Amino acid sequence: xxxxxxxxxxxxxxxxxxxxxxxxxxxxxxxxxxxxxxxxxxxxxxxxxxxxxxxxxxxxxxxxxxxxxxxxxxxxxxxxxxxxxxxxxxxxxxxxxxxxxxxxxxxxxxxxxxxxxxxxxxxxxxxxxxxxxxxxxxxxxxxxxxxxxxxxxxxxxxxxxxxxxxxxxxxxxxxxxxxxxxxxxxxxxxxxxxxxxxxxxxxxxxxxxxxxxxxxxxxxxxxxxxxxxxxxxxxxxxxxxxxxxxxxxxxxxxxxxxxxxxxxxxxxxxxxxxxxxxxxxxxxxxxxxxxxxxxxxxxxxxxxxxxxxxxxxxxxxxxxxxxxxxxxxxxxxxx
Numbered sequence: 001x002x003x004x005x006x007x008x009x010x011x012x013x014x015x016x017x018x019x020x021x022x023x024x025x026x027x028x029x030x031x032x033x034x035x036x037x038x039x040x041x042x043x044x045x046x047x048x049x050x051x052x053x054x055x056x057x058x059x060x061x062x063x064x065x066x067x068x069x070x071x072x073x074x075x076x077x078x079x080x081x082x083x084x085x086x087x088x089x090x091x092x093x094x095x096x097x098x099x100x101x102x103x104x105x106x107x108x109x110x111x112x113x114x115x116x117x118x119x120x121x122x123x124x125x126x127x128x129x130x131x132x133x134x135x136x137x138x139x140x141x142x143x144x145x146x147x148x149x150x151x152x153x154x155x156x157x158x159x160x161x162x163x164x165x166x167x168x169x170x171x172x173x174x175x176x177x178x179x180x181x182x183x184x185x186x187x188x189x190x191x192x193x194x195x196x197x198x199x200x201x202x203x204x205x206x207x208x209x210x211x212x213x214x215x216x217x218x219x220x221x222x223x224x225x226x227x228x229x230x231x232x233x234x235x236x237x238x239x240x241x242x243x244x245x246x247x248x249x250x251x252x253x254x255x256x257x258x259x260x261x262x263x264x265x266x267x268x269x270x271x272x273x274x275x276x277x278x279x280x281x282x283x284x285x286x287x288x289x290x291x292x293x294x295x296x297x298x299x300x301x302x303x304x305x306x307x308x309x310x311x312x313x314x315x316x317x318x319x320x321x322x323x324x325x326x327x328x329x330x331x332x333x334x335x
Contacts, residue, residue, distance in 0.1 A: 001136070001181050001183055001230075001231040002136060002181060003136060003137070003138060003181075003183060003228070003229050003230065003231070004087055004136070004229075005229060006028060006031040006032060006033050006225060006228060006229060007031055007032030007033065008032075008087075009028075009033045009034070009087040009088050009228065010033065010034045010035075010036070010079060010083040010084070010085055010086055010087050010088075011025075011028045011033045011034070011035050011036070011087065011088040011089075011090065011228065012035075012036040012037075012038065012075060012076065012079050012086060012088070012089050012090065012127070013025045013028070013035065013036070013037050013038065013090045013092065014038050014039070014064070014066055014072070014075065014089075014090065014091045014092060014093045014119070014123055015038075015039055015066070015091070015092035015093025015094065015142075016037035016038060016039050016044075016045065016048060016092070017037075017039035017040070017041040017043075017044025017045055017048065017283075017288050018039075018041070018044055018194065018195050018199075018287050018288050018289055018290065019092070019192070019194030019195055019196060019217060019290060019292075020092050020142065020189070020192060020194060020217045020220045020221065020224075020290075021037075021039070021090070021092035021093070022044070022048055022288070022289070022290050023217045023218060023220075023221045023290045024090060024092065024220070024221045024224045024225070025037050025048060025052070025059070026048070026051065026052065026055075026290075027218075027221045027224075027225055028225065028228075029052040029055065029057030029058070029059055030055065030057065031225070032057075033088075034058045034059070034083050035052065035057065035058065035059040035060075036059070036060055036061075036062060036075065036078075036079045036082070036083070037049065037059060037060075037061050037062075038061070038062050038063065038064045038075045038093075039063065039064070039093065039283070040063060040064070040065050040279075040282070040283040041063075041283040041285070041288055042061075042063050043285060043288060044283075044288030045061035045063060046061065047288055048061070048288070049061045060082055062074065062075045062078050062079075066091075066093045066115060066118075066119030066120075066122060066123065067111070067114040067115050067118060067119055067122075068122075069122040069125070069126070072119070072122040072123055072125075072126045073122070073125075073126040075126065076089070076126035076127050076129075076130055077126075079130075080130050085130070085134055086127060086130040086131060086134070086137065087131075087134065087136075087137045087138070087228075088137060088138040088140065088228045089123060089124075089126075089127035089131070089137075089138070089139050089140065090140045090142070090224055090228075091119070091120050091123040091124075091139075091140065091141050091142060092142045093115065093116075093119055094115065094116045094119075094142070094157075094160075094196075095111070095112060095115045095116065095199070095200060095201075095279055095280055096112075096154070096157055096196055096197070096199070096200025096201070096208075097109075097111075097112050097154070097156045097157060097200060097201050097202075097280065098153045098154065098200055098201070098202040098203065098204050098208040098267065099153060099201075099202065099203035099204065100152075100153065100203075101155040103203050104155070104156060104203075108156070108201070108280065109155075109156045109159075111280055111281065112156035112157060112159075112160055112280075113156065113159065113160050113163070115160075116157065116160030116161065116164070117159075117160040117161075117163040117164055120141055120164045120167075120168075121167060123139075123141075124139055124141075124167075124168070124171060127139060128182075131180075131182050132180060132182070135180070135181060136180075136181035136182060137181075137182055137183070138182070138183040138184075138185060138227060138228050139168075139171075139182060139183070139184045139185070140183075140185045140187060140224055140227050140228065141164055141168050141184070141185065141186055141187065142187045142189065142220070142224075143161045143164045143165055143186055143187065143188050144157075144158075144161040144188055144189060145188050145189065145190050145236065145238070145241040145244055145245065146158040146161045146162075147161035147162050147164065147165040147186075147188055148165075148188065148244070148245050148248055149244055149245070149248045149252075149255060150162075151211070151259060151263050151267070152259060152263045152264055152267070153204065153208070153264075153267055164186075165186060168184050168186055171184060172184040172233070183227065183230075183231050183232065184233075185227035185232040185233070185235065186233065186234045186235070187220060187223050187224060187227065187232075187235050187237060188234060188235065188236045188237065188241060188245075189215070189219075189220045189236075189237040189238060189241065190215055190236070190237060190238030190239075190240050190241030190244070191210030191211060191212065191213065191214050191215065191238070191240075192210075192214065192215050192216070192217055192219075192220055192237075192238075193214040193215065193216060193217065193291050193292045193293075193294045193295060193297070193298055194217055194290065194291065194292045195287035195289060195291075195292045195293075196292065197209055197210065197292060197293070197294075198287050198292060198293065199278060199279040199284055199287055200278060200279070200280075201275060201278035201279075201280045202273055202275065202278070203275060204267070204268055204273075205272070205273075206268050206269055206270065206271055206272055206273055207269045207271040207272070207273040208267055208268065208269070208273075209266075209267055209268065209269050209294065210267070210294075211262060211263065211266040211267060212266070212294075212297045213240060213297055213298070213299040214294045214297045214298045214299070215237065215238040215298060215299065215301055216291075216298050217290050217291060219237050219238065219301055219304060220237050222304065223235045223237050223304065223307070226307075226308060230308075232307060234307075235304075235307040236307075237301065237304055238301050238304075239301045239302060239303045239304075242303055242306070
């Protein structure tokens with residue numbers, strides 16, 4: 001697949017005000033791409049564009065709520081109006097809801113689906129006509145290891161991520177069948193240290209957390225930038241995520257047992273947090289940054305190169321799986 005180098009690309013990043021999206025936008029700009037950033041937080045977008053421009057990059061901001069198709073389409077159309085084309089569409093935007101299933105309202109569950117699933121559907125629908133006109137490009141969807149394995153307290157989030165994986169698998173085949181050189185990449189992060197846990201709505205009574213260990217957002221950005229230049233199907237970020245994916249395929253009952261042991265207490269901090277404020281329906285201020293509050297729980301990931309060179313690293317993965325099946329932590333994949 002003949003994809004452009006990053007310094008020749010126009011890249012749109014949805015969900016760019018904080019976390020993975022913010023880091024990826026900065027990295028694209030550093031490598032010479034022209035960047036369009038979008039999110040609901042206008043304050044976050046303004047500070048991001050200023051940071052990019054001060055470093056010599058070229059970026060514009062277009063605010064949008066991804067749950068509204070016309071707003072998402074506006075981002076794609078204005079990208080082409082301003083820069084002349086669209087080469088890569090990166091969809092990171094997501095919201096979280098931490099609660100038992102029977103404590104959710106229909107409206108809350110639907111809102112998570114509207115943002116996390118329908119937002120990505122709308123993004124692909126808005127970007128594809130422009131990518132098809134160019135004849136090549138990348139659609140990069142950020143899902144989660146939870147697209148493969150659900151954890152307690154996150155039924156709505158996991159449902160949305162399962163749904164994204166379902167529609168992009170079909171879309172990828174359709175584009176290949178039609179002969180388009182459009183890369184459809186599924187990036188599946190494990191638990192990432194971003195402000196996701198500060199912003200999501202919780203009914204747990206305390207600030208939620210991913211089940212440690214955490215990984216740095218830069219690892220996901222590495223995967224995103226790689227997928228913008230190379231054909232990528234599925235790219236799991238974080239060693240524990242890879243182990244979990246294989247464990248789930250081998251024995252879902254084993255993963256059930258592990259989650260019963262650590263999946264409930266492991267997602268609760270000792271810090272009180274009320275349901276409000278949260279970003280389920282509106283953006284909240286104060287979290288327009290890349291990293292979250294769990295830097296001390298971050299660990300390195302050694303197997304992320306598998307998707308860049310599968311043959312050379314197959315043995316390393318086998319060793320890691322055999323040595324790590326007992327480590328059933330690290331579930332999630334948060335923005």
